[in-house]
Amino acid sequence: KNEVEQSPQNLTAQEGEFITINCSYSVGISALHWLQQHPGGGIVSLFMLSSGKKKHGRLIATINIQEKHSSLHITASHPRDSAVYICAASGGGADGLTFGKGTHLIIQP
């Protein structure tokens, strides 16, 4: 069973700061997912990657397969980025995701 660990659990930063959230997993995966959940809201998929780096707007996700580690970066953070960010591992096929416990991010104006 894959164990997915995220850090930090909570992060408060000032608007404009560069944000990094880390994720590590214990066994090989087919893909690593980054998800976003706003308070009281649904869950949205941000990235799905199995190697290298992906970028979407101010968000960047990287993965190092050898080290079993992924990072989510937010550049020029904004209060609307305040949310819970969740990483999840998929082992391939249709077996569902194994989730980290999430990082609660607050960006203060």
Added chain:
Amino acid sequence: NAGVTQTPKFQVLKTGQSMTLQCAQDMNHNSMYWYRQDPGMGLRLIYYSASEGTTDKGEVPNGYNVSRLNKREFSLRLESAAPSQTSVYFCASSENRKASIYNEQFFGPGTRLTVL
């Protein structure tokens, strides 16, 4: 397209009552999932259906049953609700094509269930 829809949005039950959570997707996805989200525990897989006609247990299946009614619909049933089943329940779907290892999951809005 509505994506993944769930009903109801909120529900309060008494211990021992039964209920069914409904989930439907209009993206012609093959696979569907039920997760529960609890404070401090994160999201955990209850049951999944890899394709129409199949269902399998996930990490926390006890106390639940599921039905994949057709390709669109996947329901979760609590036969005798317990306070430990108080949680937020999310349904998700993915295309899960064999030719692709990329299986982005699309989530419904969630059902907040309280069992007294």
